Amino acid sequence: MTIEHLELEELASQYEKSTPQEILRLALERFPTNMAISFSGAEDAVLLDMAVQIQTPIKVFSLDTGRLHADTYRFIEQIRGFYDIELDILSPNTVDLERMVNNKGLYSFYRDGHKECCGIRKVAPLRRKLATLDAWVTGQRVDQSPETRMTLPVVQADEAFSSPDHQLVKFNPLANWSSAQVWDYIRSNGVPYNDLHNKGFISIGCEPCTQAVLPNQHEREGRWWWEDGEMKECGLHAANLTPATATAKS
DSSP states (O other): OOOEEEOOOOOOOHHHSHHHHHHHHHHHHHHHSSSEEOOOSSSHHHHHHHHHOOOSSSSEEOOOOSOOOHHHHHHHHHHHHHHHEEEEEEEEOOOHHHHHHHHHHHHHHHHSSSSSHHHIIIIIHHHHTTTTTTTEOOOOOOGTTTTTTBBOOOOOOTTTBBBBBBBBBBOOTTTOOOOOHHHHHHHHOOOTOOOOGGTOSSSSOBBGOOOOOHHHHHGGBBTTTOGGGGGGGOOSGGGOBBOHHHHHHO
């Protein structure tokens, strides 16, 4: 199913103040068979919990970069069992990964930045998966990264992963939720979460690139902490974002 850009903009405006459940219902109604939820963290678990209450079965996929924390792997299996779902685990291309590691070592991102490593471990596998879908659902929130996510519609054309022959639609039902709202939902509904959150981790990615944050630090400061704030996107969503700096200059 193809939705024109103008219609997507109208839907984004119409559903801007809607609840996440209402936005999920919209997604499921428009794309009942060829849409999937991207799962990795607390926000995604909230969306998964909401979605299974609306419709089952649902399609869910997760990226295994090969560098996740042990706690994260346990969390993924906990989610699989708790919701009794099929979970499509995506892995990097072995040839590309071996070439990078053999040429640059296991920690080249500390020298060269994280883009190349994330491109191989995350973006490329995601691109392969999204090429098979018409729409996907993410747990992005505006307040996760003020430098890069100042504006985030609840539904949009995915400019990063669409092509002339394949339009992809992205739904962001939690775009206007705060971290407090996410965790209120988790506690109120008994949603499983990654045990790393009990150890001071807020935004969780690969083990070498994630650290716990101190009190009053923004959650994104624990990701790629050796880089500037405006660089803290792995490429999964970057082409669809409006940076705060760009907005300020326009």
